[in-house]
Amino acid sequence: HTQIQEQFEDESQIQLPDFLLEEKYQLVCKELQSTHDCWIKKGPPNKRCIHIFDKGKLPLLCSEFLNLLYSEPFCLLLSHLTGLTLSYRVLKPDPTTCEDENQGGGNNELELENSKESTDCHSCCSGNIHLWQPGSYTLMSDTSPNQNEFILESFLFFNADNWSSEFGGVSTYIVRDEDEQLLSVVPCSNSLSLVFKDRETLSYIQYINHRAGLNKYHTTMMMYKEQDQEEEEEEEEEEEEE
Numbered sequence: 001h002t003q004i005q006e007q008f009e010d011e012s013q014i015q016l017p018d019f020l021l022e023e024k025y026q027l028v029c030k031e032l033q034s035t036h037d038c039w040i041k042k043g044p045p046n047k048r049c050i051h052i053f054d055k056g057k058l059p060l061l062c063s064e065f066l067n068l069l070y071s072e073p074f075c076l077l078l079s080h081l082t083g084l085t086l087s088y089r090v091l092k093p094d095p096t097t098c099e100d101e102n103q104g105g106g107n108n109e110l111e112l113e114n115s116k117e118s119t120d121c122h123s124c125c126s127g128n129i130h131l132w133q134p135g136s137y138t139l140m141s142d143t144s145p146n147q148n149e150f151i152l153e154s155f156l157f158f159n160a161d162n163w164s165s166e167f168g169g170v171s172t173y174i175v176r177d178e179d180e181q182l183l184s185v186v187p188c189s190n191s192l193s194l195v196f197k198d199r200e201t202l203s204y205i206q207y208i209n210h211r212a213g214l215n216k217y218h219t220t221m222m223m224y225k226e227q228d229q230e231e232e233e234e235e236e237e238e239e240e241e242e
Contacts, residue, residue, distance in 0.1 A: 001081055008082045012196040013183055016081075019156060019192040029158050031061045032129070032218045039131050048138040051131040062129060069154075069222050070125060078224060082194060084152055085227045086124065127154075127222030132169050132187070134216075137207040140174070151197045152224040160187035160217035167212035171195075173203045187217050 008014045020028075038058065039051040058066065068074055079086045155171065163169065163186070171185040173195060182201065185193045197203065 004081050005083045008194065008196070014081075014194050015185065015188070016192040016194070017188065018190055020190055022190075025158070025190045027061060028065055029218075031059050032131075032158055035059060035062075046139070047141055050136055050138065051133070053129040053131075055128070058129075066127075066129060066220070069127065069220055075125070075224065078152065078154070078194070082152060082196070084196065084224075086152065086224050124225040124227065125222055127220065130219050130221050132205075132208060132217050132219065134208050134210060134212045136169070136205070138203075138205040140202045140204045150199075150226040152226065153193075153195045153197055153203070154220070154222040154224065155185065155193040156220045157187045157189055157191050157193075158218040158220075160189045162215055163187045163217055164211075167215060168206040168208040169212075169217070170206045171203060172206060173197070173201055176200045176202055187219070189217075 004014060004016070035053075038054050040054050042048060042050050042052055053062065053066075055063075055066075075086045078084070165184075165186045169187055171193070172181060173183040174181050183195065185195070195203075
């Protein structure tokens with residue numbers, strides 16, 4: 001994963017295709033496609049029109065998957081891939097499963113098991129599963145609660161096999177008060193998009209237009225806060241007291 005981390009450090013973003021094991025990915029896809037009355041429409045219209053999962057109605061597999069994204073093992077994995085400090089624990093790869101990075105670097109498949117001893121990262125991350133369909137969009141805003149934080153934004157795309165940028169739904173990143181476009185991310189099935197946003201980076205998701213027809217896709221949309229040195233020292237003090 002050295003090459004992944006180097007690219008992320010150079011570009012502050014990376015797209016990782018075929019992120020989940022295909023079997024696991026297809027199971028989540030099918031469960032998302034079978035959900036119809038589990039979505040909550042969120043506004044206001046001057047900021048967004050999106051649909052998110054009602055967490056009280058989450059199907060079992062989707063609930064378990066969302067919990068995984070909040071878990072410390074996943075935060076550790078993202079820290080390992082990006083070099084950001086999302087957790088203070090150290091990820092120790094299993095030497096029996098590591099592949100020679102000089103021969104392709106290994107794939108990005110993920111299969112983590114939850115442990116009773118594992119803790120979650122709700123204090124430093126937030127997010128949900130989203131449904132994107134004609135009429136969905138978000139607008140740029142410099143009043144976001146996380147705008148003054150350093151944030152790792154994570155999208156994992158599902159059911160986007162037939163998606164085209166002509167439909168909209170493209171995540172676009174720009175510099176505040178400038179017309180320069182830093183990055184655009186087109187939905188791509190089973191692709192994990194990681195983008196590091198500083199205080200000067202704004203983003204929006206393009207309006208999904210009529211060209212999409214009956215097409216729709218789903219994403220997990222998570223934001224992970226980078227830990228700062230002061231928080232790290234406080235956590236170390238708490239561990240010493242214990």
